[in-house]
Amino acid sequence: MTLSSSTQLRLALVAALTLAGCSNDRATSWQGYVEGEFVAVASPFAGRLDKLSVERGQQVTPGAPLFVLESDDERAARQQAAEQVRVAEAQLADIQTGKRPVEVAVNQAQLVQAQAQAVRSAAQRKRDDAQFEIGGISRAQLDESRATAEADAARVRELQRDIDVARLPGRKDQLAAQTAQIDAARAALAQAEWKLSRKAVSATVPGLVYDVPFRPGEWVPAGSAVVRMLPPGNVKVRFYVPEAVVGSLKNGQAITIRCDGCAAPVSAKITYVSNEAEFTPPVIYSNETRNKLVFLIEARPSTDDASKLRPGQPVEVVQS
Structure with missing residues (x-):
């Protein structure tokens, strides 16, 4: 029915x-x-899986190593960043100390020569002044003698200022700019070290390793879970x-x-x-x-x- x-x-x-x-x-x-x-443990960067330190069913504690990805490029980047820091620091030290002693010595030798020349031209001017008074030389020759003496004296003052400047550190703006270069280089080094550290991953919490989707030698895309923990x-x-x-x-x-x-x-x-x-x-x-x-x-x-x-x-x- x-x-x-x-x-x-x-x-x-x-x-x-x-x-x-x-x-x-x-x-x-x-x-x-x-x-x-589940907690999916991954690296933010891609790379070949070089080492897998855990297996399914294993209990891990915080700080235990989980896996390592190849990091040749990150190591090279860190080395480059470290060298850039050293270069920037050396340039700042050079700016702060002024010219080298050898360069200052060259300026001092030039000053000595200029002082001797200024003494000779000053003496010649004095003689020409006396000669002009008795009609021994023309006005043009006197003017030339006076101009030479003044030029030689000015050359002495110029070299003295060059030596003073050579002993000074760089200008404030120049020092500030180089200090900023050092800060930028150090920031690049910190970033390179951070990227390198993310290629070797450790556990942050205790737990059970529930799954390991990749095996050593396989290519792991960025952000892909290498270890799944519970x-x-x-x-x-x-x-x-x-x-x-x-x-x-x-x-x-x-x-x-x-x-x-x-x-x-x-x-x-x-x-x-x-x-x-x-x-x-x-x-x-x-x-x-x-x-x-x-x-x-x-x-x-x-x-x-x-x-x-x-x-x-x-x-x-x-x-x-």
């Missing part, structure tokens, strides 16, 4: 209500599963409760987790209570069927108990 569609719908509603009533008679427990929030604090349990129960649960509330193979129940605390229904069956909503609405709850065990649970493992949750 074939039942009409309306009859089938009524039978389905009756069956659903009957199951809901039976479930209310049982002890408060809900089904759920374990989920892991820290104890990233293990959580997800389960669903009916609408009639969700109001009695809150963050921080203790629950108990039971699972096949667990030697003892595992305690946990609720960390998330959904504000929206996760699942609504295709039935007509009414006060009698509102327990069909279920809400997602998340809870986390302590870090000591997290290792007893495995992602994907089905569990039973009861109120503590």
Whole structure:
């Protein structure tokens, strides 16, 4: 005998209500599963995988080496940046000390020659002044003698100033510019060292090595996870409760987790209570069927108990 569609719908509603009533008679427990929030450990730069220091299933501690990518280019860049720092520092030191002693000595020798020439030209001018008074030389010859004496005296003053300048450090603006060059070179060196350090990656948190997608010798694209880890604090349990129960649960509330193979129940605390229904069956909503609405709850065990649970493992949750 074939039942009409309306009859089938009524039978389905009756069956659903009957199951809901039976479930209310049982002890408060809900089904759920374990989920892991994995940490993908990667390098921001591409490179060949030279060394893999861990394997699947291994527990690691913070600071433990995980993997090393080839870093020839980064090492060369760091060396270049270090040399640029040394060059900039040497240039600043040179500016601060003025000219070399040998260069100053050359200027001093030129000054001595100029002083001797100035003495001779001054004496010649004195003689020409006397000769002009008695009519022994012309006005033109006297003017030339005076001009020569003044030029030689000016040359002495010029060389004296050159020696004073040679002993001075560079100008303030020049020193400031060279100091900025040193700062820029040091920043480039720090960047090169940072890039090199990202080719050898270590664990920052303790956890279980869940997967290693690459093997030594393979090319690893930038940002691709070489190691997938599961820290104890990233293990959580997800389960669903009916609408009639969700109001009695809150963050921080203790629950108990039971699972096949667990030697003892595992305690946990609720960390998330959904504000929206996760699942609504295709039935007509009414006060009698509102327990069909279920809400997602998340809870986390302590870090000591997290290792007893495995992602994907089905569990039973009861109120503590």
